[in-house]
Amino acid sequence: MNWKHYFTTSIGKKLVMGFTGLFLISFLIVHCYINAMIFVSRDAFNAAADFMGTTIIIRIMEIGLFAGILLHIVQGYMLVSKNGGTRKEGYAVKAGNKTSAWYSRSMGLLGTLILLFLVVHIAHFWVPSRITGDLNEVMVRDREMHDLYQRMVDVFQSPIVVVVYLLGVFSLAWHLIHGFYSAFQTMGLTTHKYKKMIRNIGIAFSVIICLLFAAMPVSMFMGWVN
């Protein structure tokens, strides 16, 4: 298999989706862990965010992350477009939810919603922190750093923003419930013995991580933290 096969064969394309998807899932775990510091303290969160923003290895991994996201998006849309063209004449009556789950058929739509959310999300936090530096500075343990905590407090004052974030996380949850299992299935790891376990771990992971993410804007808005 040369590198072209990953982009031309049907299974190769799915492998790219699976590998990048699992890589993005591993990022979600780190992201959720760092963000959960808001439930510890303002300083803990700011220090963790500063570590992520100033450590050279992590900044290099960040480039890999953007490459992974880009590959997942481009390949995803190519798959949606190819699969959308395999049935020129459609059915008058469709099976709908009788034979499959709606979210498994809606990965392109859910992915698009996540992408739209990501644009908003990156503009809220990543751009001011990494590009414009348009943030207040605070001293934490004798070190000057961005007050990203204050940025979160400010951003999540708006109920509209909180709703947008909840919708983004909601889309992510359904995308992950199918994506987690689907990645393992594409890699051929969902044997009879492990199929149920992988499916259940995927569901549990998706629900837990998305509830944690959802708790963040809600807690900020309601003033439950700080």
Added chain:
Amino acid sequence: MEHYTMNLTLKVWKQKNMKSKGQFETYQVKNISSEMSFLEMFDVLNEQLIAEGKEPIAFDHDCREGICGMCSMYINGRAHGPWHQTTTCQLHMREYKDGDTIVVEPWRANAFPVIKDLVVDRQAFDRIIQAGGYVSVNTGNAVDANAIPIEKHKADEAFAAAACIGCGACVAACPNASAMLFVSAKASHLALLPQGDPERKIRAINMVAQMDKEGFGSCTNIGACEAECPKGISVENIARLNREYIGAVFSGGSDNA
């Protein structure tokens, strides 16, 4: 179950040939017995059309006992109708009640072009089999059972995969019109047995290449194929084909062929 008769409205896809554009035609059938099979109900309709001097509806059928895989009908949005693990010929009219409207369409996929009415061309499946779904050596007459020892679980899995009748319901039901369930079943039943083992790598590569060439979609693990398969072929076969394929391409593929 009590026997009853019913009158039905049928909306059936009519298409003159591969090149012409088809459309739905509406038909009325009367006094259909609840004990008829779905195809027998179509026989009644066709007799009626012939008596009226009209052209009967072309549909594929052969064994009418649920094992040949010919009776491709997409009935009210379901491949082979609503019954689980049942072909159209084994779907019986007791599923329906008086006054029902039933929409019948052909399998829809670019790789399965409509030949006429409800008949589609499924030769794409034959070409996939020709690409690698076989064992090259002549095995001669059937040998004694257990002459080649095979683990019980492998024999069972191979047999379950070999139950595939190549009807194409998986493609018809798949939102991507993917043929992965069919191809994986055919690759699995050979890969699991010692006779098929020597060619398993080149088989996986060639069958997948042919599948792609025929214009089937990519499998996105939706699972509608498994839900609609009349023979209960599991998507575990798709995982196996993915394993076979990944193993084959990473090890250089054709070096054992």
